[in-house]
Amino acid sequence: MFDDRSPIYQQIADQIKEDVVSGVLREDEQVMSTNQYASFYRINPATAAKGFQLLTDEGILYKKRGIGMFVSAEARQTLLAQRRERFFEEVVDRMLAEAAKIGVPIEEIIGRIEQAKGREDV
Structure with missing residues (x-):
């Protein structure tokens, strides 16, 4: 899934954005946790967390404390x-x-x- 064109965390963010635009991920839908994402793609959890943080900073994802990350309504x-x-x-x-x-x-x-x-x- 990942290539050398950009940092892995950026590719994670880009893939989630693509999933939102294409409708694979819908508003208020929960996304995999950073640990699940890291395990599934065999990457460092900190790398996954950095990608998710980018999306949170951009308002694409939001966190429900104790539950996980979700796609924002306006994403x-x-x-x-x-x-x-x-x-x-x-x-x-x-x-x-x-x-x-x-x-x-x-x-x-x-x-x-x-x-x-x-x-x-x-």
């Missing part, structure tokens, strides 16, 4: 908003900058998007 909407913003920054803004460099008018881009929208494979 999915927060993550979707972050992804939309990242999409515009990384895809749309870069596309528009490149189009301006090569002289593609925005009307042509809009026309292409409208054509693609009409196809079922998009």
Whole structure:
């Protein structure tokens, strides 16, 4: 599951975020404890705890004392908003900058998007 692209704790946080966005984990659903997570993936419990702490700091998870960690009610909407913003920054803004460099008018881009929208494979 883990690779060398980023620290394991970050990959843990990213996977849980993906599970929330995709609906695998729903609001107010309990997630595995850090010890269960560490045992299942054979990692140090402190590493798992660090990933969970990131998610807690971001408001994606919350702790019920003595019970465990749960997905917050606003987690999915927060993550979707972050992804939309990242999409515009990384895809749309870069596309528009490149189009301006090569002289593609925005009307042509809009026309292409409208054509693609009409196809079922998009």
